Amino acid sequence: MEHQDGDGLLLVEAYGNGGFRFLGKRVEGSVLVTESGFFPLDIETVSDLTQAHFDRFGDTDDKPEIVLIGTGEKMTLLPADLRKSLVKAGIGFEVMDTGAAARTYNVLRMEDRRVVAFLVHID
Numbered sequence: 001m002e003h004q005d006g007d008g009l010l011l012v013e014a015y016g017n018g019g020f021r022f023l024g025k026r027v028e029g030s031v032l033v034t035e036s037g038f039f040p041l042d043i044e045t046v047s048d049l050t051q052a053h054f055d056r057f058g059d060t061d062d063k064p065e066i067v068l069i070g071t072g073e074k075m076t077l078l079p080a081d082l083r084k085s086l087v088k089a090g091i092g093f094e095v096m097d098t099g100a101a102a103r104t105y106n107v108l109r110m111e112d113r114r115v116v117a118f119l120v121h122i123d
Contacts, residue, residue, distance in 0.1 A: 009035070009110065010023065010035060010109070011106045011109060012033065012103075012106055012117075012119070015098060015119070015121075016122050017122075017123070018122070020102070020119065022038050027040065029041065029121050030044070030121045031118075032053070032116065032118055032119075033117045034064075035109060035115075041053070041118065045071075045072065046072065046095075046120055049078070049082060050082070051086075053118065054085075054086060057091055057116065062114065063114070064092075064116045065092065065113055066092045066093065066108070066113075067086075067091055068093070068094055068096070068101040068105055068115060069095045069096070070100070070101030070102060070117060070118065070119040070120055071097060071098065071101075071120055072097065072098055073098070073123070074097055075095060075096050075100075076095075078093075099122070101117050102117070102119060105117040
């Protein structure tokens with residue numbers, strides 16, 4: 001896990017070739033990005049996400065306004081049981097390809113919005 005350095009926003013600087021770049025550092029694989037840090041995820045596809053990945057964002061004071069889910073090179077749907085579970089928990093989410101999710105995350109963070117992103121790596 002890495003945290004922003006306090007000099008600016010933690011943004012996705014680059015993505016592709018199996019990973020991402022944050023704060024000038026390359027990170028291999030999929031990641032969870034929040035305003036306070038980025039966290040490696042042991043997932044290869046969006047189908048590997050489970051409710052446990054989202055439980056940390058349930059009923060908390062710093063609950064994100066929206067959770068972005070980058071599904072890889074192409075947009076794919078979340079499994080139906082996970083979609084239902086997120087709706088039931090009151091967690092707003094948007095699903096899109098990883099490039100779009102990374103760009104959207106950056107824009108929303110620059111607007112000082114409370115957003116997190118699950119980003120599946122692109123090979």
